[in-house]
Amino acid sequence: MSRLTEISAGVLVATGDLYVTNSTIVADGSGGCLVIDPAVTVAELAGLAEDLRGLALRPRLGFATHPHWDHVLWSSELGGVPRFASPLAVATAERERAGLIDGAESSAPGHDLELFGRLTPLGDPDEIPWEGPAAVVVTHQGHAPGHSAVFFPGSGTLVAGDMCSDIEVPLLDLDQADPVGDYLAALDRLAELPVERVIPGHGGIGDGAEFLRRIELDRAYLDDLRHGPELRDPRPLAGWLIAQHQTQAAWVANATARASKSRRPASCQAQPDVVR
Numbered sequence: 001m002s003r004l005t006e007i008s009a010g011v012l013v014a015t016g017d018l019y020v021t022n023s024t025i026v027a028d029g030s031g032g033c034l035v036i037d038p039a040v041t042v043a044e045l046a047g048l049a050e051d052l053r054g055l056a057l058r059p060r061l062g063f064a065t066h067p068h069w070d071h072v073l074w075s076s077e078l079g080g081v082p083r084f085a086s087p088l089a090v091a092t093a094e095r096e097r098a099g100l101i102d103g104a105e106s107s108a109p110g111h112d113l114e115l116f117g118r119l120t121p122l123g124d125p126d127e128i129p130w131e132g133p134a135a136v137v138v139t140h141q142g143h144a145p146g147h148s149a150v151f152f153p154g155s156g157t158l159v160a161g162d163m164c165s166d167i168e169v170p171l172l173d174l175d176q177a178d179p180v181g182d183y184l185a186a187l188d189r190l191a192e193l194p195v196e197r198v199i200p201g202h203g204g205i206g207d208g209a210e211f212l213r214r215i216e217l218d219r220a221y222l223d224d225l226r227h228g229p230e231l232r233d234p235r236p237l238a239g240w241l242i243a244q245h246q247t248q249a250a251w252v253a254n255a256t257a258r259a260s261k262s263r264r265p266a267s268c269q270a271q272p273d274v275v276r
C-alpha cells in the first residue's frame with residue numbers, strides 16, 4: 001500500500017514515523033514531480049521512491065525548505081536530479097555540513113552521504129524553476145537561515161517547512177541576533193498568503209482556518225516568551241520540545257537583560273542634556 005496520500009489535485013504527502021515528518025510530492029501533470037523535503041529514515045526514503053514508481057511519477061527536481069539535517073536528505077532511487085534551496089540555505093548547509101551529517105547519522109543512520117545536503121541555489125529566489133504548477137518561494141529567517149516555504153497559488157497549498165505545526169511551538173535559531181523578530185516577520189509574510197491547506201514539516205495537515213489558528217498560536221507563544229518562561233501553549237508537546245522551550249526562554253531573558261544593560265549608559269549620558 002502506498003504511504004502517499006493525495007491531499008489535493010496533484011499534491012501528495014507521506015508522513016514518516018520519526019518526528020511525524022512530512023514529505024511532499026507535487027505532480028507536474030506530465031509524469032514528473034517535485035519532491036520537497038523527502039524524509040526521514042533510509043527505509044522511508046526507499047518507500048517513497050517505490051511509491052512514486054508505483055504511481056508512475058518521476059522526480060524531476062527536489063527542494064529543501066531549510067538547512068537542517070532532516071530536510072536535506074536524498075536517495076539515489078529518487079534520481080540524480082537538481083535539488084534546490086534558497087542561496088542562504090545552500091551556503092548554510094555547506095558551512096554546517098559536518099554537524100548536519102552528525103545529526104543524520106545519530107538519528108537516522110545509513111543515508112548516502114554523497115547525496116546528503118547537495119543543494120543548488122535557486123537562480124530566481126522567488127520561484128521554483130519547473131514546468132509544473134506555479135510554485136512561489138517565500139524565504140525568511142524564521143527557524144533557520146534562508147528558510148523557505150513553498151506556496152502553490154493554484155491550489156492554495158502551503159508547504160511550510162518547520163513552521164505552522166500543530167505539535168510544535170516555534171523553534172528559534174538562537175545563533176541569530178533577533179530570532180524572535182525574525183520568526184514574527186516570517187509569520188507575517190506567511191499570514192498574507194491565501195492558504196487553503198498547510199503542510200508543516202512535522203505534524204498534521206490543516207485547512208485555511210487551522211493555518212490561521214496555528215499562526216495565532218505561534219504569535220502568542222512568541223509574545224509569552226518575551227514576558228517570561230511560563231509555557232501556556234495548548235499544543236501537545238513532546239518532552240524535547242518542552243526542554244527546547246526552556247532553552248529559548250532562558251535565551252530571551254538573557255538577551256533582554258543584555259539589552260537593558262547596554263541601554264543604561266546611554267540614558268545616563270543623556271540625562272545632563274535634559275537637565276541643561
Ligand SMILES: [Zn+2]
Pocket residue numbers: 066068143144162
Ligand atoms: Zn528544522
